[in-house]
Amino acid sequence: MDIILPAIQKVGTTMIGQLPYVFGLAAFFTIINRFSNQACNPGRPWWKSRDLMADTHYLFLLPLMLPYLGNAVAIIFMLLFWGQSTMSEWPEYIKHGHGILSGLPFYAQAAVYIIGSDFLLYWAHRLFHFDSLWPFHAVHHSAEDVDWTTTYRAHPIDNIFRFGIVKFFMMVLGISPEVSLMMVPFDIISAAFVHSNLNWTLGPLKYVIATPVFHRWHHTSPDQGGMKNYSPTFSFWDLFFGTFYMPEGKLPQEYGNGEPDFPKDFIGQMIVPFKHFARNLKKGKELEKIKQ
Numbered sequence: 679m680d681i682i683l684p685a686i687q688k689v690g691t692t693m694i695g696q697l698p699y700v701f702g703l704a705a706f707f708t709i710i711n712r713f714s715n716q717a718c719n720p721g722r723p724w725w726k727s728r729d730l731m732a733d734t735h736y737l738f739l740l741p742l743m744l745p746y747l748g749n750a751v752a753i754i755f756m757l758l759f760w761g762q763s764t765m766s767e768w769p770e771y772i773k774h775g776h777g778i779l780s781g782l783p784f785y786a787q788a789a790v791y792i793i794g795s796d797f798l799l800y801w802a803h804r805l806f807h808f809d810s811l812w813p814f815h816a817v818h819h820s821a822e823d824v825d826w827t828t829t830y831r832a833h834p835i836d837n838i839f840r841f842g843i844v845k846f847f848m849m850v851l852g853i854s855p856e857v858s859l860m861m862v863p864f865d866i867i868s869a870a871f872v873h874s875n876l877n878w879t880l881g882p883l884k885y886v887i888a889t890p891v892f893h894r895w896h897h898t899s900p901d902q903g904g905m906k907n908y909s910p911t912f913s914f915w916d917l918f919f920g921t922f923y924m925p926e927g928k929l930p931q932e933y934g935n936g937e938p939d940f941p942k943d944f945i946g947q948m949i950v951p952f953k954h955f956a957r958n959l960k961k962g963k964e965l966e967k968i969k970q
Contacts (some may be wrong), residue, residue: 682742684855692799699863699866699867700737703866703867703870704776704825707724707825707826707870707874707875708723708724708725710874710876711723711724711875712941716876716877716878717875717876717877718875718876718877718891718894718929718930719823719875719881719929719930719931720889721874722822722823722825722875723870724821724825724827724875725743727820727821727823727825727827728823728943729820729821729822729823729827729828729831730827731872731943732831732942732943732944733821733827733830733831734827735944736831736832736936736944737830738769740830740832740834747813768891775853777849777850777851777853778851778852779803779851779852779853780852780853780854781852782852784854784856786851787853787854787862788854788857788860789902790851791848791853791857791858791861792861792864792911793852793912794848794851794911795844795845795848795861796909796911796915797820797915798843798844798847798848799840799841799844799907799909799910800908800910800915800916800919801839801914802839802840802843802844803876803908803910804908804921806836806839806840807905807908808902811836812871813950813951813954813955814833814835814839814951815833816834816935816937816940817831817832817833817836817947817950817951818831818832818833818836819897819934819935820923820934820935820937820940820941820947821897821933821934821943822933822934823933824873824875824894824897824933825873825874825875826870826874826875827873828872828873828897829866829870829873830959831867833947833951834948834950835951839935843869845858868888868910868911869910871891871892871893872889872891872893872910872911873893874887874890875890876890876891877890877891877929878890878891879891879924880894882915885914885917885922886912886913886914887911887912887913888909888911888912889908889913890906891924891929891930892907892913893907894929894930894933895907895924895930896925897907897929897930898931898932898933899932899934899936900936902930903923903930904936905921905922906920906922906923907921907922907923907924
């Protein structure tokens, strides 16, 4: 408890400090949406989104908390893993980490974190597009009007497993928890950028950096770009692994997970993945009985 309580207190303080980022993003995209020539889909400003009510629930109930709780859980597991169970050892671990990369200076660790976590998130993202995990990730893809608020639309299981496990691996390598915590604002801003309703491709840089158009194709149907463009920050991962999709002179128009009966409300979206698994479990038992 000497370790857990201070960790939770630090997480809470850091969470409150992120509220300005939310209001800053809202102000920035309110201004940029006034320029219709910058929009990927003109006439769809974020404040008129059909998904705004649900996104608002996600914004205030889940995402401001989950990234930091995920860090706290990973930190606690790592402290126990390395046997650093006394309060005197905790600050040293938070600052420098423990592992093969812990001797690197802060900025070197930050660079490794940005590139390494992006690589891991690329593959974690692909895994959540497989049938077994898709019901949780389908929540994120249920948005019909993709914009910066869609960033926050994620089922907790999807969020914790994709981002929590990646952070855990980074810490195993020796990246300090302090680096991981300080990168959360970068993660929030970059995610809001790629989800924004902008027609920005950044020219040749589209092969290096994930852009709004790049990621918006990922939110289209599977027969378009819905099974492409998995990279969160660096699009070159998709180039390397053959999943890059940005047709020249064309912009994405329609979005969604392809399930017309998918719940629109926050509570329904929290429950529907478990209903899906319950149905599959029931079908499996029925098939087993038929075989017998």
